[in-house]
Amino acid sequence: MNPIGLELTFTAQDVANTRFAISPLGEVVASVRVVKNPAAHALLRPWAEQARERLAGVHWELLSDLVPVPTVSIVGFVCPPPSIAVPDLEVELATMRSLAHLVRTDLDAWGVPRSKRLDALYADPERGLERLAEEIRRYWAAAIEPYWPRIGGLLGGDVLYRARRLVEGGLRSMLADLDPQVTWEDQTLRLPNAYFSGVRPLRGLGLLLVPSVFAWPRILSVTVPPWQPTVRYPPRGIATLWERSGAEPPEALAAVLGRTRAILLAELDQPASTRDLALRTGLSAPGANQHLTALRRAGLCTAHRTGRQVLYARTAIAEALLGRDADT
Known part of the structure; x- marks a missing residue:
């Protein structure tokens, strides 16, 4: 090598x-x-x-x-x-x-x-x-x-x-x-490669x-x-792709938002779709979507379209409420 x-x-x-x-x-x-x-x-x-x-x-x-x-x-x-x-x-x-x-x-x-x-x-x-x-x-x-x-x-x-x-x-x-x-x-990106080496221009x-x-x-x-x-x-x-996180939100947050919405926020360690969140939490897709819409309107998550699906992500405010670093 x-x-x-x-x-x-x-x-x-x-x-x-x-x-x-x-x-x-x-x-x-x-x-x-x-x-x-x-x-x-x-x-x-x-x-x-x-x-x-x-x-x-x-x-x-x-x-x-x-x-x-x-x-x-x-x-x-x-x-x-x-x-x-x-x-x-x-x-x-x-x-x-x-x-x-x-x-x-x-x-x-x-x-x-x-x-x-x-x-x-x-x-x-x-x-x-x-x-x-x-x-x-x-x-x-x-x-x-x-x-x-x-x-x-x-x-x-x-x-x-x-x-x-x-x-x-x-x-x-x-x-x-x-x-x-x-x-x-x-202006050079260096990558590991076990089989090839050398300099490659990107050709514009x-x-x-x-x-x-x-x-x-x-x-x-x-x-x-x-x-x-x-x-x-x-x-x-x-590393956690195949695991169910079983994320538990702070009890105080669950008391304010409701346990279901707090759990949805806790599950958003990585952006996720409504369908994925529904599968993880046991909610129906329409039910998960309703809660996510409410969280988005409250400024606790954002929605981003990628292709045919919409991904939800926590905002900095939600990260703070969960006691987590927004950069991790």
């Missing part, structure tokens, strides 16, 4: 073009590594154990072949960087299916021995990508979609957090706690930052043309 890793150099144009996105397809592809080798992903094992059961009888062999373990690299056509901030899975699959012209070149450069399924993909890229898209839909329905309210909430919450850091302290502040091994100095395209639950514990990067340079990183709060 080269300790230097990757160095991504920024120009003023790159800073201006840096953006965030959430990628359902990226979560599918990264999660395959976890299903195939759960021992290497301790924080994700609760999900992996359930996912392996849910995937019993589901055919995803071609997808599996395209994500070998250990994963040195993944061919570009399988998981292209998202072009919009919050695409749904079908939008990303449509992009993937449009990349048949890259299949043979990418597989030739990949350097991984080809299985019979990969040979079939190579021989007929259009038909092969249709098969891959269908496998991904089945895999998503079994292993990711049941957990997406919480996963999507965590990813969206991280984007909101970093947007706030960017506004308050600029790019340095936003990137400062991306990962303990990531540093920003002299800026950096695409994609929070990814299933990237953990690694920072995953794409720096080769034609894609926008992309970094996939684990979001904040991943």
Whole structure:
């Protein structure tokens, strides 16, 4: 392993073009590594154990072949960087299916021995990508979609957090706690990488930052043309993703707000959707929404739309009432 890793150099144009996105397809592809080798992903094992059961009888062999373990690299056509901030899975699959012209070149450069399924993909890229898209839909329905309210909430919450850091302290502040091994100095972002090293200019395209639950514990990067340079990183709060917090609000706060609303505030350690909060607290979705609306009107939480869902986050006033540091 080269300790230097990757160095991504920024120009003023790159800073201006840096953006965030959430990628359902990226979560599918990264999660395959976890299903195939759960021992290497301790924080994700609760999900992996359930996912392996849910995937019993589901055919995803071609997808599996395209994500070998250990994963040195993944061919570009399988998981292209998202072009919009919050695409749904079908939008990303449509992009993937449009990349048949890259299949043979990418597989030739990949350097991984080809299985019979990969040979079939190579021989007929259009038909092969249709098969891959269908496998991904089945895999998503079994292993990711049941957990997406919480996963999507965590990813969206991280984007909101970093947007706030960017506004308050600029790019340095936003990137400062991306990962303990990531540093920003002299217009250069330095990333750990076990397999590649060197300096990569961003070519004026800026950096695409994609929070990814299933990237953990690694920072995953794409720096080769034609894609926008992309970094996939684990979001904040991943250690408690599969746990029910059982958050208990202060009794004095519950006496003023009512226990249900106080519990909802306590559950918002990370931004979350109405559906996720309803699942955690045992409320109906309409009931949770009614209480959240009241809390928002009182200035105790804010609502932010990310794609098709609305994420609620505590305000500084709520943090103070709960006796917590608003920056944690």
